[in-house]
Amino acid sequence: MKHFFTLLFVFSLNVVMAQQWFYEYLCDDYEDVLFYHGDNSAEYDYAAGCYVNKILDECYPIAASFDDNGICEDKVFELGGVNSMFSSVLGLGDGNAFVVAACGDSDTTVLNNRLWFAIIDPNMEVVKEKSVCIEEPYVEFSTIAHGLINNDNEIVFVTRVTDEFTQNSYKHYDYVFFKFDFACNLLKQSYLINPTMKSDVTDFVEVANTGCYAVFGDGMDETGMQNVNYIDSDFNHISMVFLEDVNSYPDLILPIRVSVDSWKNEDYFIMSAQTSKTTGVNFWRPIIVKMDKDMNIIDELSLERLDTTDYVSQFRSLSYSDKDKFYVSTHWDNGVANTSTIYLINDKLELLGRKTIGFDENYYGFHSHSTSDGDCFSQGVIRNDNHARTVFYRIKSNDFEMETDVTDEDDVDFDCYPNPVSSVLNIDVDSYLNKKSHIVFVDMLGRRYLDKEVFLDGNVLKVDVSSLDPGTYHYTIIIDDKNVVKNKFVKQ
Secondary structure (H helix, E strand, O other): OOOOEEEEEOOOOOEEEEOOEEEEEEEOOOEEEEEEEEOOOOOOEEEEEEEEEEOEEEEEEEEEEEOOOOOOEEEEEOOOEEEEEEEEEEEEEOOOOOEEEEOOOEEEEEEEEOEEEEEEOOOEEEEHHHHEEEOEEEEEEEEEEEEEEEEOOOOEEEEEEEEEHHHOOOOOOOOEEEEEEOOEEEEEEEEEOOOOOOOOEEEEEEEEOHHHHHHHOOOOOOOOOEEEEEOOOOOEEEEEEEEOOOOOOOOOOEEEEEEEEOOOEEEEEEEEEEEOOOOOOOEEEEEEEOOOOOEEEEEEEEEOOOOEEEEOHHHHHHHHEOOEEEEEEEEEOOOEEEEEEEEEEEEEOOOOEEEEEEEEOEEEEEEEEEEEOEEEEEEEEEOOEEEEEEEEEEEEEOOOOOOHHHHOOOOOOOOOEEOEOOOEEEOOOHHHHOOOEEEEEEEOOEEEEEEEEEOOOOOOEEEEEEOOOOOEEEEEEEOOOOEEEEEEEEOO
16 A cells, blocks of 8 residues: 655745655545654654545554655554554654554444554564553543653553543543553553543653653643643652643633643743634634743743734644754644744744745644654645645755844844834934944744845934834844844834
């Protein structure tokens, strides 16, 4: 079942972009192939999801691997039933990957009552495997699982379980945790009654220097409030902390699709999420938040664009490329044609660069992760006329460039006022009188809003900013081929 081929595209949007490899997994009209999950293992990138035969109403797990040159191996796994799919994939760092599949019995009406764990190699061969059946009173495993390698070099997974009452009421879900060694031996299995009612897990990380875990999710409280559950190393519940604070979020509510990747600093962690606004034109927008372990907000960066609505990738949107830089993947949905934008950001929540790829059809971002050499591997699905096919693309780390570099090169103090400003911005240029210069305005996403030549006559440069959209901007003044940058200003 090789539906895979490779295309090389050059996309041109607002700026000329470098060539990028773009992979489209083609399939027949009666098939849907959806790769939801992915991860990196040494020189290989893995993707996993489900193959759907719409005529036979059958669903099977499917996985694919990509080497550094973009060569793909893929396989559909038949696991003794016709109702199964991969719910997670975790790179082991040696070229192999650990996969989890939620499986039903031969009757498609039977729930996912079995999990299949396996180590697979890049050629899609099974190295080791283990099947685990659900325990009473539970009847179904979730189709989404999250895994990690802990500080003890053990493989740990968590997923959601439901009982018959939950199946009818949708009011309560519990957890089950699994711990494996690297030979796929099951070391521990532990069910946990969830104190927060709804446990749709969106990420699962080990908290730095604590030995405990944090479980993030959507709508985890029965009231709809978001929270995080802290779990000890033996999978006992420690505490619950609300993620949403109405005082901290004056105009933002209900962060969903939370993605953390890893908790690298004991004092804080960084998450990407989708938030909704109580005011303004765009209801939904992506946000990057730095928080402490009590869920207090330290800093935030909004990726909102005033002319559209963006969404973070559904299953994983944040991935660290090194210890202090990470990627965040988003997509824009207008119902006809979409774009996918990936941002490069550091731990100070400074935007380092971005890359945008356009699609002629409806594109929905599912997942992105960092490769072994720090590039970004992203995947999503194109839907057209009730038909779905997955696309993959890999962006080199050095392709993430700001449209305008904003750097301090001279120690010159240019005051600007008023700040915030509504109409005319005054920039004090006292020491640079009577010089021809360029002034550039760039927003927080690196988009250039103004670039014009000016002749400084007097000690104040006046710039009409009334036409700018509200938001935060950097201004750059280029004098004698040198960039002189003052702090950002806010347009009311």
